[in-house]
Amino acid sequence: MASTHIIRAYDDELKFLFRRISEMGGLAEQMVSDAVRALVNADAALAQKVISDDVILDNAEREIGDKAIVTIAKRQPVASDLREIMGSIRIASDLERVGDLGKNTAKRVIAVQGTGVPRSLARGLEHLSELALAQLNEVLDVYATRSPEKARSIRDRDEEIDAMYTSLFRELLTYMMEDPRNITTCTHLLFCAKNIERIGDHATNIAETIYYMATGAQPEGERPKDDTTTSVGAPSEQ
Amino acid sequence: MASTHIIRAYDDELKFLFRRISEMGGLAEQMVSDAVRALVNADAALAQKVISDDVILDNAEREIGDKAIVTIAKRQPVASDLREIMGSIRIASDLERVGDLGKNTAKRVIAVQGTGVPRSLARGLEHLSELALAQLNEVLDVYATRSPEKARSIRDRDEEIDAMYTSLFRELLTYMMEDPRNITTCTHLLFCAKNIERIGDHATNIAETIYYMATGAQPEGERPKDDTTTSVGAPSEQ
Numbered sequence: 001m002a003s004t005h006i007i008r009a010y011d012d013e014l015k016f017l018f019r020r021i022s023e024m025g026g027l028a029e030q031m032v033s034d035a036v037r038a039l040v041n042a043d044a045a046l047a048q049k050v051i052s053d054d055v056i057l058d059n060a061e062r063e064i065g066d067k068a069i070v071t072i073a074k075r076q077p078v079a080s081d082l083r084e085i086m087g088s089i090r091i092a093s094d095l096e097r098v099g100d101l102g103k104n105t106a107k108r109v110i111a112v113q114g115t116g117v118p119r120s121l122a123r124g125l126e127h128l129s130e131l132a133l134a135q136l137n138e139v140l141d142v143y144a145t146r147s148p149e150k151a152r153s154i155r156d157r158d159e160e161i162d163a164m165y166t167s168l169f170r171e172l173l174t175y176m177m178e179d180p181r182n183i184t185t186c187t188h189l190l191f192c193a194k195n196i197e198r199i200g201d202h203a204t205n206i207a208e209t210i211y212y213m214a215t216g217a218q219p220e221g222e223r224p225k226d227d228t229t230t231s232v233g234a235p236s237e238q
Numbered sequence: 239m240a241s242t243h244i245i246r247a248y249d250d251e252l253k254f255l256f257r258r259i260s261e262m263g264g265l266a267e268q269m270v271s272d273a274v275r276a277l278v279n280a281d282a283a284l285a286q287k288v289i290s291d292d293v294i295l296d297n298a299e300r301e302i303g304d305k306a307i308v309t310i311a312k313r314q315p316v317a318s319d320l321r322e323i324m325g326s327i328r329i330a331s332d333l334e335r336v337g338d339l340g341k342n343t344a345k346r347v348i349a350v351q352g353t354g355v356p357r358s359l360a361r362g363l364e365h366l367s368e369l370a371l372a373q374l375n376e377v378l379d380v381y382a383t384r385s386p387e388k389a390r391s392i393r394d395r396d397e398e399i400d401a402m403y404t405s406l407f408r409e410l411l412t413y414m415m416e417d418p419r420n421i422t423t424c425t426h427l428l429f430c431a432k433n434i435e436r437i438g439d440h441a442t443n444i445a446e447t448i449y450y451m452a453t454g455a456q457p458e459g460e461r462p463k464d465d466t467t468t469s470v471g472a473p474s475e476q
Contacts, residue, residue, distance in 0.1 A: 062456070065324075069320060069321070069324055072310060072320065073314075073315075073316045073317075073320055076311075076314040077311075078311045079311075082307060082310065082311055083307075086303075086307055086327075089324075089327075093331070104468060107468035107469065108468050108469075110469055110471075111468060111469050111470060111471050114471055173421060173422060173425060176414065176418070176421045176425075177418040177421055180414070180415040180418065183411060183414045183415055183421070184411060184470065184471060187411060187414075187425075187428060188468070190425060190428070191432070191468075194429070218300070230342060230345035230346050230349060230426070230429075231345065231346075231348055231349050232349060232422065233348075233349050233352055233422060
């Protein structure tokens with residue numbers, strides 16, 4: 001009886017970590033989606049909501065970390081149970097960073113409000129965030145099912161986001177060159193685009209962690225490349 | 239005898255984590271310093287070295303994580319020993335990110351090589367990186383001594399880096415507005431400056447982790463603010 005009780009309590013602790021991480025994932029997605037909507041609609045109230053929501057993710061990450069340590073100390077898990085708990089800590093950290101990127105995007109809403117976001121750039125940002133959010137959403141589904149094959153396939157398809165980001169990066173440079181009055185707004189939009197591109201990197205990290213939780217190994221093969229805009233030179237040099 | 243042997247083996251494992259993290263810290267500092275030097279001197283060979291060094295940090299982080307898990311599973315530590323090991327994982331993760339920021343800066347060396355970096359901007363970047371590296375260096379010293387008071391004082395003084403970053407941000411916008419031919423280079427330099435500013439954030443994270451390792455608590459009071467350039471509007475609006 002006693003051991004059944006202990007096993008059930010332990011199981012509850014793992015379920016708690018799982019549930020809190022799923023909640024963090026849902027909130028992180030919402031924050032990013034709201035931040036981009038606030039940006040393209042110059043919606044300062046929605047931006048403020050995203051900024052205040054960030055503390056919920058910060059607290060959730062801390063709570064998951066504390067609970068994970070208590071569980072390790074109390075249950076002394078080994079092998080896959082230990083990986084499950086260590087993986088929870090890592091995923092919570094990536095989701096907290098996604099929230100930070102949403103918040104940083106939201107904080108730029110006020111700065112670009114004066115000029116507004118040109119329609120074609122807004123569409124580009126929306127499209128980029130749809131790709132990143134789809135990747136994040138898929139990785140959170142894989143977290144629920146723990147399929148290492150699916151985790152690997154997500155990790156291998158960051159290229160679409162990167163190509164979209166590169167094209168947006170070039171478009172932003174062109175806008176700035178056309179009219180110096182666009183420079184401040186476009187600079188903020190560049191950082192927003194970079195924020196969204198990095199959400200894809202965190203989804204990739206999470207996919208790697210899930211693969212590790214399921215198999216105890218790191219996925220083989222190169223990680224997807226860093227963004228390729230680092231080598232974009234001035235148009236005249238190309 | 240047997241228990242002395244076990245204690246010594248355990249102590250060796252903790253020392254291993256400490257030594258590997260100190261090595262990671264040294265390499266991360268070197269990478270950032272080299273990346274900025276490569277940028278201001280248009281030194282493509284040095285940039286390439288930084289880019290290739292990054293894999294050493296990636297592997298070290300993985301090795302520390304694996305070793306930490308083996309140690310937890312084998313020794314089942316509690317309280318401060320467990321915090322020591324969990325803290326090692328977190329610090330290794332922050333140092334790996336510092337290396338990534340150095341690498342991302344190095345990758346932009348080629349893109350700005352055509353135009354070169356104007357002298358006053360180079361000085362600004364050098365100054366910003368000196369501040370960030372001094373903070374990182376100090377936090378690594380505190381990691382060796384484990385003083386919670388010092389850890390807290392580092393955490394509370396990110397403002398200097400932020401002020402320097404904001405001034406550089408404005409200067410870069412001004413350069414872009416003066417001549418559209420500066421836009422591509424200045425965009426890359428903006429990302430470099432942001433990378434360096436974020437190194438300060440990671441030093442702050444590490445300081446918080448050291449405080450937690452020493453005391454089991456999070457430092458009280460607000461975390462230093464995110465960068466304030468998110469609200470910089472166009473000059474005409476101000």
